Amino acid sequence: MPIFTPSTGIFDDPHxxxxxxxxxxxxxxxxxxxxxxxxxxxxxxxQPTKSIxxxxxxxxxxxxxxxxxxxxxxxxxxxxxDMELTTVWVLCENVNTSYQLAASIINSLRGPENHIxxxxxxxxxxxxxxxxxxxxxxxxxxxxxDEVDNLQADDKLLYELPRAxxxxxxxxxxxxxxxxxxxxxxxxNLRQKVKSSLAQQELLFPPYDANQLRxxxxxxxxxxxxxxxLTDGVIPLCAAFAxxxxxxxxxxxxxxxxxxxxxxxxxxxxxxxxxxxRARDELEQDLIxxxxxxxxxxxKLVLASTLSLHLGDETPARNxxxxxxYKQYASLADAEPVSQRRxxxxxGDLSMQTLLDERTRxxxxxxxxxxxxxxxxxxxxxxxxxxxDGRMEQVVADLENRL
Ligand SMILES: Nc1ncnc2c1ncn2[C@@H]1O[C@H](COP(=O)(O)OP(=O)(O)OP(=O)(O)O)[C@@H](O)[C@H]1O
Ligand SMILES: [Mg+2]
Numbered sequence: 001m002p003i004f005t006p007s008t009g010i011f012d013d014p015h016x017x018x019x020x021x022x023x024x025x026x027x028x029x030x031x032x033x034x035x036x037x038x039x040x041x042x043x044x045x046x047q048p049t050k051s052i053x054x055x056x057x058x059x060x061x062x063x064x065x066x067x068x069x070x071x072x073x074x075x076x077x078x079x080x081x082d083m084e085l086t087t088v089w090v091l092c093e094n095v096n097t098s099y100q101l102a103a104s105i106i107n108s109l110r111g112p113e114n115h116i117x118x119x120x121x122x123x124x125x126x127x128x129x130x131x132x133x134x135x136x137x138x139x140x141x142x143x144x145x146d147e148v149d150n151l152q153a154d155d156k157l158l159y160e161l162p163r164a165x166x167x168x169x170x171x172x173x174x175x176x177x178x179x180x181x182x183x184x185x186x187x188x189n190l191r192q193k194v195k196s197s198l199a200q201q202e203l204l205f206p207p208y209d210a211n212q213l214r215x216x217x218x219x220x221x222x223x224x225x226x227x228x229x230l231t232d233g234v235i236p237l238c239a240a241f242a243x244x245x246x247x248x249x250x251x252x253x254x255x256x257x258x259x260x261x262x263x264x265x266x267x268x269x270x271x272x273x274x275x276x277x278r279a280r281d282e283l284e285q286d287l288i289x290x291x292x293x294x295x296x297x298x299x300k301l302v303l304a305s306t307l308s309l310h311l312g313d314e315t316p317a318r319n320x321x322x323x324x325x326y327k328q329y330a331s332l333a334d335a336e337p338v339s340q341r342r343x344x345x346x347x348g349d350l351s352m353q354t355l356l357d358e359r360t361r362x363x364x365x366x367x368x369x370x371x372x373x374x375x376x377x378x379x380x381x382x383x384x385x386x387x388x389d390g391r392m393e394q395v396v397a398d399l400e401n402r403l
Contacts, residue, residue, distance in 0.1 A: 209247065
């Protein structure tokens, strides 16, 4: 008797629902793709091409659309023109300085045996090496800086790279920079001269609505699942949950995959709406666990302060209200309190991570516009996760008294 037999049921090819899978077609983005295509067209025509800043919230198809268009552009340029087109993709997740960026660009143009170590060179040497390397390519180079917001603090190359040819740093090659960011405020926070260099053209990808998400999910489900295992309500429900949230296709795909996994674990013959509900609860728990555990002590204190107001029915709360509770909690945790201004950044970060909800209120002339925060996650679960940090012991005790 074998111990292992091939799994059966539910999935045909679950990989189709994974993050790495690049779909053949991009759905629900025809207007955005048309604009994006127009922005890239001069490359095909051998013309100088303006830099592009592409922004939009998480999971709205920025990365996948860029990959899709650039792979077509490469193939089509090869077909129609006698021109070298090179694409360089830098995921700036761990690239925080212009120096590291130059090293990443150099290394992505070299074979692994010739990689340089991104330390130890004088900065200017590193930049020169990069420009030489680019110039040697000739033709056109498209440099994609995905998650470019990581470079905000050290923006030298964000300014210089798009205008490298105009400034005489390269002669034989045209460079087009595409910056991608999911931080909608990224552009506003750039210095004016960097903005006018990096964002000569801007493209905004809006969140998906439920119809678009359904379309995306149906196409993937067709390949990912066996025939007839999805009951009718499953995809509309995944799409509705994700649309209600932030309109994120990644979240919608994750829900669908998790619902399939749950059905499979239970040896069910079909995936049902209940499986989607369960998947949603589980994903929410995972999100809380990872986001809360990754917070700094200050981030945890700000979350705890807002939670405390929430438990006293005092939310949505303004920055200044959170701040007075925060100071008490900082003292309980023996931490140096940050300024009220810095607290605002923490509140913004927590909202970006969807642990808090942020909304802007406009009260007319007297108080003007201000932001209010409320807690977006289950309070009990959040307190449980805060408990794992020893420094938060007394804060957690206070929160538990309020639960
Ligand atoms: N229009 C679409 N058609 C098909 N699949 C899509 C579409 N949009 C997004 N996806 C899928 O959803 C997931 C998230 O998309 P993508 O990685 O492009 O998001 P993003 O906008 O780059 O988000 P982030 O800002 O978090 O990096 C990917 O698995 C992608 O394949
Ligand atoms: Mg992306």
